[in-house]
Amino acid sequence: MKDDTALVHLGREPEKHQGIVNPPVYHASTVLFPTVEDYLNRSKGDRKYRGIRYGTNGTPTTFALADTVADLEGGGGAIVVSSGLSAITLAILAFVKQGDNILVCDSVYGPTRAFCDTVLTRYGIETTYYDPLIGNDISLLFKENTRLVFTESPGSMTFEVQDIPAISSTAHNRDLMVMMDNTWGTPLYFKPFDHGVDVSIQAGTKYMSGGSDLVIGIITAKTESLFRNIKDTTMAFGEIAAPDDCYLTLRGLRSMGARLRQQQAAAMKIAEWLQKRPEVKRVLYPPLSDDPGHALWKRDFTGACSLFGLVLNTDSLAAVSRMLDGYRYFRIGSSWGGFESLAIPANPAITRTTVPWTEKGYLVRIHIGLEDPDDLIQDLVDGFSRLNKAPQ
Numbered sequence: 001m002k003d004d005t006a007l008v009h010l011g012r013e014p015e016k017h018q019g020i021v022n023p024p025v026y027h028a029s030t031v032l033f034p035t036v037e038d039y040l041n042r043s044k045g046d047r048k049y050r051g052i053r054y055g056t057n058g059t060p061t062t063f064a065l066a067d068t069v070a071d072l073e074g075g076g077g078a079i080v081v082s083s084g085l086s087a088i089t090l091a092i093l094a095f096v097k098q099g100d101n102i103l104v105c106d107s108v109y110g111p112t113r114a115f116c117d118t119v120l121t122r123y124g125i126e127t128t129y130y131d132p133l134i135g136n137d138i139s140l141l142f143k144e145n146t147r148l149v150f151t152e153s154p155g156s157m158t159f160e161v162q163d164i165p166a167i168s169s170t171a172h173n174r175d176l177m178v179m180m181d182n183t184w185g186t187p188l189y190f191k192p193f194d195h196g197v198d199v200s201i202q203a204g205t206k207y208m209s210g211g212s213d214l215v216i217g218i219i220t221a222k223t224e225s226l227f228r229n230i231k232d233t234t235m236a237f238g239e240i241a242a243p244d245d246c247y248l249t250l251r252g253l254r255s256m257g258a259r260l261r262q263q264q265a266a267a268m269k270i271a272e273w274l275q276k277r278p279e280v281k282r283v284l285y286p287p288l289s290d291d292p293g294h295a296l297w298k299r300d301f302t303g304a305c306s307l308f309g310l311v312l313n314t315d316s317l318a319a320v321s322r323m324l325d326g327y328r329y330f331r332i333g334s335s336w337g338g339f340e341s342l343a344i345p346a347n348p349a350i351t352r353t354t355v356p357w358t359e360k361g362y363l364v365r366i367h368i369g370l371e372d373p374d375d376l377i378q379d380l381v382d383g384f385s386r387l388n389k390a391p392q
């Protein structure tokens with residue numbers, strides 16, 4: 001089954017629901033058992049991980065979404081949790097213990113870094129941040145107590161593409177696990193398990209749900225045994241996504257392929273237009289042929305989402321604010337992957353610890369929504385004229 005067909009047909013069994021196209025939403029805390037024996041056996045064998053036995057362990061609605069994402073990514077099992085960030089933190093917590101070291105890319109999503117630097121540090125787990133362009137040389141960072149490598153490619157603020165197959169095979173030579181925040185690639189454009197990843201994370205908050213109206217995370221494991229390890233941890237934390245959010249995410253998934261194709265085409269058109277503007281120093285978008293990550297992106301990805309960066313020729317925040325504050329369609333706000341265009345100022349220099357961010361100009365992160373790209377270009381034209389008139 002091709003991905004577009006899978007998006008439509010996975011996670012639905014109309015014949016079990018009187019022909020109704022979408023699976024119903026099950027709200028549950030208590031689940032009843034007919035006999036004492038059934039109750040006492042409720043966690044035996046596979047029922048522990050896939051049984052319907054209490055709300056926090058999963059309902060038919062949460063399993064419908066989890067199984068759909070697991071199939072799309074090509075993994076052995078998936079777990080839905082309350083946000084993309086909790087998917088990241090719980091996946092890491094499932095495999096580390098006091099005294100361990102983990103390797104995390106220096107380009108990682110800010111709150112992932114904050115989790116490592118606060119919670120993990122407090123529990124005696126050390127994080128080493130690596131250059132996202134490190135490739136096979138990641139082996140130079142392996143220590144006796146290194147447990148796993150956490151990747152995010154491209155970085156969602158600075159867009160470096162990592163050599164995931166090289167990092168994975170080097171890590172596997174030392175029996176280390178590789179995790180990836182695959183939100184930018186989506187399950188459609190990057191197949192993590194074909195490239196050596198063991199655990200893949202999706203912030204379903206973004207393109208999967210697509211409506212900018214919920215937060216949800218999905219952890220997909222390559223194998224059944226990794227899936228069980230992670231589920232043991234998410235169940236221990238009492239972590240599960242809300243059934244209504246699972247329903248909305250499944251509904252969003254049905255149109256994700258079409259939305260992504262439109263958003264990708266618009267992003268490419270706008271990124272190429274931006275490259276020709278005198279106000280723009282560099283556009284950070286791997287599908288562009290002169291992007292430093294283009295060759296790896298072309299080798300490993302089958303498409304791109306509509307999130308990219310823009311380094312301006314000015315580093316005046318006041319001038320950049322004048323440009324951003326006046327946009328008509330691009331709005332200022334966190335997150336991405338919804339139907340609306342966004343533009344936010346970013347300053348990677350303040351978080352980097354291993355590879356300093358040395359770009360002189362101001363970085364703006366752009367998300368292209370489903371608006372007509374010509375309207376968005378006009379909005380950008382007007383913004384540049386505000387930028388040019390602002391005191392630098």
Ligand SMILES: Cc1ncc(COP(=O)(O)O)c(C=O)c1O
Nearest residue numbers: 083084085109156203205215216
């Ligand atoms: C790359 C990346 N991963 C994970 C997340 C976290 O997702 P959530 O907002 O659902 O916690 C985000 C959110 O912006 C993100 O950009």
